[in-house]
Amino acid sequence: MLQEAAPRYRGHTSYSYLEPNLDYRVFELAPEVGRVPDYDLGLTEAQRQRAGRLLAENVVISLHEHPVVLPQDVSELRAYNRTARQHTAYAGLARSGLTAVFDNFMAGASCVTSENGWKWNDLIYALGMRLSDVAKQDYIVHATSLADIHAAKRAGQLALVAGLECSTPIENELDRIDILYGFGVRQLGIAYSQSNMLGGGLSEYSDGGLTHFGRRAVDRMNRLGIAIDISHSGDRTSLETIEASRVPVFITHAGSRTVWDIPRMKPDEVITACAERGGVIGIEAAPHTTLSVAHPEHSLESVMDHFVYCAELVGIDHVTFGPDTMFGDHVGVHQTYANNYAHDARPVPDHPRVPYVAGMENPAEAFNSVVGWLVKHDYSDDEIAKVIGGNAIRVLEQVW
Template sequence: MQEPAPRYQGHKSYEYLEPHSDYRVFALAPELGRVPGHDLGLTDAQQQRVTRLLTEHIAISLHEHPVILPEDVRELRAYNRTARQRTGYEGLSRSGLTAVFDNFMAGASCVTSENGWKWNDLVYAVGMRLSDVYKQDYVTLATSVADIHAAKRDGRLALVAGLECSSPIENELDRIDILYGFGIRQLGIAYSQANMLGGGLSEKSDGGLTHFGRRAVDRMNKLGIAIDVSHSGDQTSLDVIEASRVPVFITHAGARSVWDTSRMKPDEVIRACAERGGVIGIEAAPHTTLSEKHPHHSIESVMDHFTYCVDLVGIDHVTFGPDTMFGDHVGVHNTYAANYGHDAGNRPEHPRVEYVSGVENPAEAFTSIVGWLVKHDYSDDEIAKAIGGNTLRVLEQVW
């Protein structure tokens, strides 16, 4: 974990409002020290190299939910219904990141519906969070590659607003333009369950990208919105990659050849993404990127997927989208399993963990990842590509 960024001045979410009067107060999970740190066994020289690499190079997490959860996970639904999820500014200030793709947990906001992904809930989730971002001077909304470079230069952290799912647009193509106007620069096609655009990974059959989905991909291309197929079905993913005029992201997933579940991507999809210039971000949410070699989910399991994908398509097409948050991520999955639908399908037996050691939250994830890469003798150039350079290359084409 890095020292706090000098630009961070201690802002806490909604501190400009009056607690209990303007918003409901919840006891929150700690941003730092909730679980024991993960010891990679680095030497002092290796640790210094980690710090140098994160200082010198742009580091971008391709997928996170950097919000602070309630300390008592049983309060999660009540907390999310208020639409005032707290951003973990202090934790982000220690992350070493230059930019973070923030996916706003719109499917869990459930302000107007227990099922989430409603247009009004999405507007609440994005509007409330960004209203708070605009009231401080460390995290800044990024809508261009230039904004990411400016954040690096100025000691800030660039937040890229993204959504994992396009279900809230329903059959209204112009809502994509509205989202672009709100600052959204990354959109997923489907979140596990099928929608108007295409199939989700939890469905038994996947009919692929729909006619409306092709029109939506075209509109995203015209606007300059990065497309994500992480939760899309295999055929839909292939169709999107083929239909898009610019490279596509798999922002947070792993390799099905390493861990055989529908949540992971088959070699065919990973190759197709890379062949069109795209990038896969390796996932680390609990009980996703496991491996037979490391069935207790930890950074070692995660990196088994990284090394496999690098061997499959080359290091120019692999990065990281850890998909972490501040608090009990396992509890989130348990609370919203029926809503999310991503636990469907083949699920090999494996030990359950309370957290993913080494990549438990946004404050520690990239420090641990860079530490692992340093320990395993990756070059500075390879590490720079894997932690941000590859993502920047795609964004320069997409945005």
């Protein structure tokens, strides 16, 4: 059910205005379409037409992606990332049906100046290189406001919203939040699994909560108009961030710990607190995260088990999707950077390992699959419009 390429896309490929092998190192990249078999939802022709119409008519927002193309040979990933010239997946995104994508630049994996990632200079490399390339074409536009997103919809373009999964690169420099805002960043996470100056990460055994500096950072984000993400924060830090923020916060990419009991998922208490303050949870689809007892082999079906549970828990007005996908071997990315990040040693349920998440392989496939699933399960047009973009817009109207 993959969409045809957007008419506005004219074939731009990353850094094509430069000289290959002179200005930048060339890697063989993974295909943006057809890397894995198509996922068959078993839709009727009428259902396919309805799904296509809903994608075309509505503002469709992915709350969390990494829409870059990875090397075909994942063993080259570190070398590729060290060049700071990750390639934006223009051709794949043109088939996604998306109006806007929250692009969480892979600053934790850039490792230009350090093998450990999340360094300020590495972040600036990752942000600046990608956005310089975006500026050389006219299909994807760097969006910093809701007006930009709506304008992209009208023009047949795709809006890229710059975000970061954590605020670790700001270190103890509050003004770096303003600098990032000036560079066009409109979404920041508090912590990425490990604790930082702002608060506790979800992989830590003990979460000390939002620090005094973290509270000042939340206040600064509120004042500037930067959306706050607590996906990778510890439970206490998440709750205290929700409480400290004057506007709703996002859980941009996670799922329910009740459905699948691992620390990466959010407990009911956090999901409910987020929703009670007007926030939204985006359902995650990175490999081996949003599994379920009913569907322990990761696929679209297990992802949607989390959607159904969260929608029943807090209401459909507070759920959306942040699939957290990329173009290439996502499992290989996790294996490549496994030693870079602290790992929670708490036991997790046994489950099959998959080479990719069927139906949610990349940003081109994800929302085609999600909308098709929702149509197949008889959700109304209004309900689908909310969960594929409307709910995110409502929060952004208050935050930005």
